[in-house]
Amino acid sequence: MIKLFKQKEKQREQAENAHGRAPVKKQSAGELRLHKGVSGVEQWRGLGNMSELNLPKTSTIAFPNGKDDLMNFEVTLQPDEGYYLGGSFVFTFQVPPIYPHEAPKVKCKTKVYHPNIDLEGNVCLNILREDWKPVLNINTIVYGLNLLFTQPNDEDPLNQDAAAVLRDNPKLFETNVRRAMAGGYVGQFFFPRCMVGSK
Amino acid sequence: MAAEAATTSIDEGLNEDGGRWKDLDKLILRPGTIVGDNFEPGPELKENLMKMVRVLVVGAGGLGCELLKDLALSGFLNLEVIDMDTIDVSNLNRQFLFRFGDVGKPKAEVAAKCVMERISGVNIVPHFCRIEDKDISFFDNFHIIVLGLDSIEARSYINAVACSYLEYDSDGNPSDGIKPMVDGGTEGFKGHARVIIPGLTPCFECNIWLFPPQVKFPLCTLAETPRTAAHCIEYAHLIKWGEALKRAELFGISGVTYSLTQGVVKNIVPAIASTNAIVSAACALEALKIMTDCSKTMSNYLMYNGTEGIHSKMTAFDRDKDCLVCGPGILIELDISVTLSKFIDLLGEHPKLLLSKPSITHRGNNLYMQAPPVLEEMTRSNLNLLLFDLIGKIPKDIIHATGTTSINGKRTSCLRKLRVIFKGTAEDVTDMDTMGAVYRFVDKDNPEFWGYPVPKF
Numbered sequence: 147m148i149k150l151f152k153q154k155e156k157q158r159e160q161a162e163n164a165h166g167r168a169p170v171k172k173q174s175a176g177e178l179r180l181h182k183g184v185s186g187v188e189q190w191r192g193l194g195n196m197s198e199l200n201l202p203k204t205s206t207i208a209f210p211n212g213k214d215d216l217m218n219f220e221v222t223l224q225p226d227e228g229y230y231l232g233g234s235f236v237f238t239f240q241v242p243p244i245y246p247h248e249a250p251k252v253k254c255k256t257k258v259y260h261p262n263i264d265l266e267g268n269v270c271l272n273i274l275r276e277d278w279k280p281v282l283n284i285n286t287i288v289y290g291l292n293l294l295f296t297q298p299n300d301e302d303p304l305n306q307d308a309a310a311v312l313r314d315n316p317k318l319f320e321t322n323v324r325r326a327m328a329g330g331y332v333g334q335f336f337f338p339r340c341m342v343g344s345k
Numbered sequence: 346m347a348a349e350a351a352t353t354s355i356d357e358g359l360n361e362d363g364g365r366w367k368d369l370d371k372l373i374l375r376p377g378t379i380v381g382d383n384f385e386p387g388p389e390l391k392e393n394l395m396k397m398v399r400v401l402v403v404g405a406g407g408l409g410c411e412l413l414k415d416l417a418l419s420g421f422l423n424l425e426v427i428d429m430d431t432i433d434v435s436n437l438n439r440q441f442l443f444r445f446g447d448v449g450k451p452k453a454e455v456a457a458k459c460v461m462e463r464i465s466g467v468n469i470v471p472h473f474c475r476i477e478d479k480d481i482s483f484f485d486n487f488h489i490i491v492l493g494l495d496s497i498e499a500r501s502y503i504n505a506v507a508c509s510y511l512e513y514d515s516d517g518n519p520s521d522g523i524k525p526m527v528d529g530g531t532e533g534f535k536g537h538a539r540v541i542i543p544g545l546t547p548c549f550e551c552n553i554w555l556f557p558p559q560v561k562f563p564l565c566t567l568a569e570t571p572r573t574a575a576h577c578i579e580y581a582h583l584i585k586w587g588e589a590l591k592r593a594e595l596f597g598i599s600g601v602t603y604s605l606t607q608g609v610v611k612n613i614v615p616a617i618a619s620t621n622a623i624v625s626a627a628c629a630l631e632a633l634k635i636m637t638d639c640s641k642t643m644s645n646y647l648m649y650n651g652t653e654g655i656h657s658k659m660t661a662f663d664r665d666k667d668c669l670v671c672g673p674g675i676l677i678e679l680d681i682s683v684t685l686s687k688f689i690d691l692l693g694e695h696p697k698l699l700l701s702k703p704s705i706t707h708r709g710n711n712l713y714m715q716a717p718p719v720l721e722e723m724t725r726s727n728l729n730l731l732l733f734d735l736i737g738k739i740p741k742d743i744i745h746a747t748g749t750t751s752i753n754g755k756r757t758s759c760l761r762k763l764r765v766i767f768k769g770t771a772e773d774v775t776d777m778d779t780m781g782a783v784y785r786f787v788d789k790d791n792p793e794f795w796g797y798p799v800p801k802f
């Protein structure tokens with residue numbers, strides 16, 4: 147390719163001489179197309195994400211960093227049935243630069259009494275980890291999260307206590323969920339209020 | 346003084362008879378039968394290789410150390426190396442340019458210095474930073490980029506940078522700005538070397554699926570029902586890493602971050618020096634072949650596996666024609682007076698696109714988003730503005746659009762790369778005059794170009 151590079155160089159010089167212009171440093175082609183540090187790839191991935199977005203009516207999406215950062219956003223779920231009816235739960239989504247090769251990182255920002263979500267906000271949802279496939283998307287995750295609230299399960303526990311209560315005493319589980327959502331203690335742990343319309 | 350000394354030693358290197366370059370001479374001074382199409386053996390080629398060609402080596406770790414040494418000994422005398430890491434004591438077993446006394450110093454600087462001391466005539470400029478920290482113009486002056494990285498993200502980034510230089514003619518053939526890359530990678534006893542010539546061979550993004558997703562265990566298994574040793578380690582890594590922070594506080598140690606935790610955990614995969622050496626040798630040879638045409642390059646992906654015996658396999662992967670990074674995209678010629686709203690309508694009418702309800706982004710700037718409603722609201726005011734103004738009055742640039750199109754009667758969402766050119770702008774005229782052969786403009790009145798009835802723009 148040395149030959150090709152030299153030819154291109156020569157062409158450019160000739161073109162400049164023919165026009166009697168002093169050689170001006172051409173703005174880099176790369177510079178025209180990319181922002182330093184943002185490969186553009188990330189951006190169109192974000193764009194693809196948003197155009198495919200078809201969220202369940204129980205959810206809303208927000209962009210804390212403004213319209214140009216589509217790789218970090220928050221989804222708020224307000225379950226319309228089940229134990230968590232009336233609650234409002236915020237999830238942060240961090241879409242990795244190589245999405246969809248890798249799943250987004252999802253955390254529950256709202257402290258919740260839930261068998262499949264621990265008190266640090268880690269979520270046990272198979273498609274977020276072991277069952278992630280590049281054909282899946284944000285919708286699948288949001289629907290999956292929604293399902294966790296309408297059908298919490300005691301088989302994949304992250305919060306062992308909550309799972310045991312759900313399995314052995316669903317009535318008590320319901321009471322605990324209500325208490326946590328209203329703002330209060332369940333066992334030794336305090337849960338801030340997270341009801342819809344909460345102040 | 347120093348500069349003068351360097352020049353002298355390059356000349357010495359060039360004139361060294363039967364010495365350091367004896368083997369290189371056999372490759373590039375004599376004609377051959379399996380050489381590349383543009384091969385012109387002789388002293389001029391050698392001089393260009395040594396004096397003109399500038400190589401960027403990304404990474405100065407296990408593979409990077411090997412690459413710098415191999416490239417320098419192959420006649421690439423103008424090298425630059427970039428790496429954000431400092432030397433750790435655990436690197437010393439394989440990153441052979443580093444000594445115990447170098448621990449804590451930047452890898453790029455020590456590696457550059459060491460190779461310059463050992464190989465006379467070579468000049469290596471070190472950069473102690475992340476590749477993302479460099480201005481894009483930093484990459485302008487390199488003829489070839491050689492990658493010795495261990496992260497998919499960094500590869501994806503540099504690939505996008507290299508491909509962004511690519512120019513296409515109106516037939517969708519690459520016409521200028523080809524910045525070749527050679528990519529090496531190793532993990533334990535396995536490795537790969539590949540040649541990426543943007544526009545001609547698949548880019549990193551064309552077959553990113555080659556990199557298997559990392560095995561991820563279910564969180565609940567890690568937390569509640571671990572069954573293997575790996576489960577236990579992952580548990581500590583993912584769920585209990587906060588404990589590391591507490592422990593560090595207790596002992597007054599700073600620097601425990603999540604990324605460091607990940608780095609430490611990732612490093613438990615043992616790196617094998619011989620794998621680095623083999624992969625690096627393949628990469629350096631390909632770089633020499635690409636630049637001098639002394640032989641045809643590999644086509645295009647070499648896998649190496651030394652786990653049981655030694656096995657290697659070459660695969661010629663195909664380009665993804667619609668690749669958003671290296672593909673030509675769809676050429677659209679526009680008047681300066683086109684508003685964003687009008688542009689969106691045009692994409693719906695364009696016979697090659699027929700995109701309905703497209704969202705538009707330009708260089709990380711979302712110009713218009715159809716959904717979700719919160720973004721639509723934020724971007725709606727752009728609709729009546731001129732597209733030319735919105736993209737910063739750049740005469741020709743790449744815009745991405747995503748929307749739905751109908752394929753065999755089925756609505757499918759798709760993402761498209763568009764090359765827009767504004768008629769009558771300075772760039773337009775200059776290119777037509779001076780580089781007619783390079784930028785041929787679309788004769789949009791010629792039905793052959795569209796393959797359809799001519800649309801009215």
Ligand SMILES: [Zn+2]
Binds near residue numbers: 548665668669671
């Ligand atoms: Zn590609």
